[in-house]
Amino acid sequence: MIPDPAAEPSSGVSNWNVANYLTVLRIALVPVFGWLLLADEGESTGLRIAAFVVFTIASITDRIDGDIARARGLVTDFGKVVDPIADKALMGMALVGLSIIGEVPWWITIIILVRELGITALRFAVIRHGVMPASRGGKLKTALQAFAIGLFVLPLGGFLHVVAWIVMIAALIVTVVTGVDYVFRAVRLRRTSERTLARKARRSA
Structure with a gap:
């Protein structure tokens, strides 16, 4: 399983590091991507291709910033907070933009945005009991969403458009299933955490 940056201890290094630069770059690319996607009401082939390039670059930074942070000991509280915000901003802009056009x-x-925002809120709600690291299903969900969105951003037709729909439906199913799994994991974490067990012990004493 790929480690979740949120589960990594902060390294105490400066927030001014390459991993955080990449995260900030991803946030900066969101409005650029949104403008390219929505310009000319999505009818410009050239702008749609440019939007795909920007989306791909932003998605790549999502993959490598966490890897760099862990490999070089650059995990920071800033990165833990801003990285998921950058992810949600990029995916949210992409989905809303694709729906607008x-x-x-x-x-x-x-459905996807409610799941993403809901699980993010849930992870913060149980943070006192422990960190819920990303599961393999969550990683697969992210990959499928990015792949499906990328295909829809491109002005595709025919068979490739069918492929885009197949990937999007697969992403939607995995998104819902992993969302339900996170809810059960949160409930289990809350019931079995050291904090909860200690409170029960005090009550029974």
């Missing part, structure tokens, strides 16, 4: 139905965008 009519590529992806709004109900898909709403």
Whole structure:
């Protein structure tokens, strides 16, 4: 399983490091990507291709910033907080933008965004009991979402458009299933954490 940066201890190094630079770059690319996607109401092939390039670059930074932080001992509290915000901003802009130009139905965008924001809030809600690291299903969900969004950003037709829909439906299913799994994991963590067990012990004493 790939480690979750949120579960890594902070290294005490400066926030001014290459891993955090990449995270900030991803945030800066969000409005650029959004403008390219929405310009000319999504009808410009050139701008759609440019949007795909920007989205791909931003997605790559999502992958490597955490790897760099762990490999070089650059894990910081700033990175822990800002990295998931950058991820949600990029995916949210992509899904909302695709729905605005009519590529992806709004109900898909709403389901995915509600799941993403809900699980993020849930992870913060149980942080007193422990960190819920990303699961393999969560990693697969992220990869499928990025792949599906990338395909929809490109002005594809015919068979490739069918492939885009297959990947998007797969991403939607994994998104919902992993969301339910996170809820059960949060409940289990809350019931079995040292904090909860200590409180029960005090009550029974």
